[in-house]
Amino acid sequence: MRSLKDKLAVLLTPSELKTFFKGFDIVGDIAIIKVSNAFEDKAKNIAKIIMESHRNVRTVLRQASPISGDLRLRKLEWICGEDKTETIHREYGCLFKVDLARCYFSPRLSYEHMRIARQVKPGEVIVNMFAGVGGFSIMIAKHVEVKKIYSIDINPAAVQYMRINANLNKVMDIIEPIEGDAKEVIMSKLGGVVDRVLMPLPERAYEYLDYALMALKPEGGIIHFYAFEHAEKDEDPIKKIIEKVSRKLSSLSVEFEILFARIVRSVGPRWYQVVLDIFVKTTLKNEALSS
Numbered sequence: 001m002r003s004l005k006d007k008l009a010v011l012l013t014p015s016e017l018k019t020f021f022k023g024f025d026i027v028g029d030i031a032i033i034k035v036s037n038a039f040e041d042k043a044k045n046i047a048k049i050i051m052e053s054h055r056n057v058r059t060v061l062r063q064a065s066p067i068s069g070d071l072r073l074r075k076l077e078w079i080c081g082e083d084k085t086e087t088i089h090r091e092y093g094c095l096f097k098v099d100l101a102r103c104y105f106s107p108r109l110s111y112e113h114m115r116i117a118r119q120v121k122p123g124e125v126i127v128n129m130f131a132g133v134g135g136f137s138i139m140i141a142k143h144v145e146v147k148k149i150y151s152i153d154i155n156p157a158a159v160q161y162m163r164i165n166a167n168l169n170k171v172m173d174i175i176e177p178i179e180g181d182a183k184e185v186i187m188s189k190l191g192g193v194v195d196r197v198l199m200p201l202p203e204r205a206y207e208y209l210d211y212a213l214m215a216l217k218p219e220g221g222i223i224h225f226y227a228f229e230h231a232e233k234d235e236d237p238i239k240k241i242i243e244k245v246s247r248k249l250s251s252l253s254v255e256f257e258i259l260f261a262r263i264v265r266s267v268g269p270r271w272y273q274v275v276l277d278i279f280v281k282t283t284l285k286n287e288a289l290s291s
């Protein structure tokens with residue numbers, strides 16, 4: 001059987017093909033395509049070809065705006081198949097129900113979800129500051145016997161789906177969904193109680209780092225820090241982020257060690273999403289952090 005790429009090659013130029021695959025995702029039975037103005041007129045035919053070559057795809061949507069705002073949402077337009085935005089995505093044995101018009105979800109984070117889950121130790125208490133519909137939280141709860149994963153999100157729809165997903169994956173006793181701003185939730189009820197913090201909101205990484213530190217137990221723990229960085233050809237985005245984080249942690253007199261760092265993905269010309277796994281040896285008292 002001819003691949004999707006071969007079939008689309010009849011319709012698109014090589015450079016259009018390359019651009020197309022950079023923005024093409026399948027979430028559950030929904031395909032999302034990004035078509036630039038240059039080949040907008042071909043969108044319907046592209047969608048038909050996708051549905052022919054991926055029998056599991058029942059809907060094709062067009063992403064009509066960049067992901068934006070605090071809730072990390074995008075505008076989606078129906079192109080072909082069933083007119084819907086809700087689906088169930090499978091990832092490493094976990095099920096994620098999501099309404100793509102109301103919540104953030106990316107199948108491109110699947111490796112990262114599993115990479116983090118593999119590091120977690122039984123009995124840990126974790127806070128996921130920006131949990132979405134539960135990508136990291138459910139993957140961890142399903143694979144490791146942790147005590148609790150406080151899973152915060154400011155988007156009520158994401159919290160609603162996170163609850164559904166905790167049920168679908170039978171981890172309701174481990175996941176505690178919390179609706180609110182991670183800063184406020186940590187200040188009001190999660191100071192000094194966790195072994196591990198996940199910060200999967202690169203846009204607000206530096207602003208929320210103080211609160212991640214605040215959540216860790218006094219003896220310290222691990223922070224998974226996600227941030228964006230720009231790097232010219234001769235620069236290393238990882239090195240740049242390590243320098244910024246090191247400056248910030250040193251200024252707070254926090255003892256730390258960067259255990260691991262990698263580029264999660266490229267997010268634009270010379271822009272990268274990077275993750276640092278940071279071992280924090282000792283934390284400070286809340287007053288010192290928020291002053």
Ligand SMILES: C[S@@+](CC[C@H](N)C(=O)[O-])C[C@H]1O[C@@H](n2cnc3c(N)ncnc32)[C@H](O)[C@@H]1O
Binds near residue numbers: 070135
């Ligand atoms: C990139 S998404 C998280 C993806 C999710 N961790 C996953 O693996 O699928 C970022 C999430 O942070 C939430 N968010 C944005 N600002 C927030 C805040 N101040 N406090 C808590 N959640 C916030 C958004 O609603 C969004 O669901």
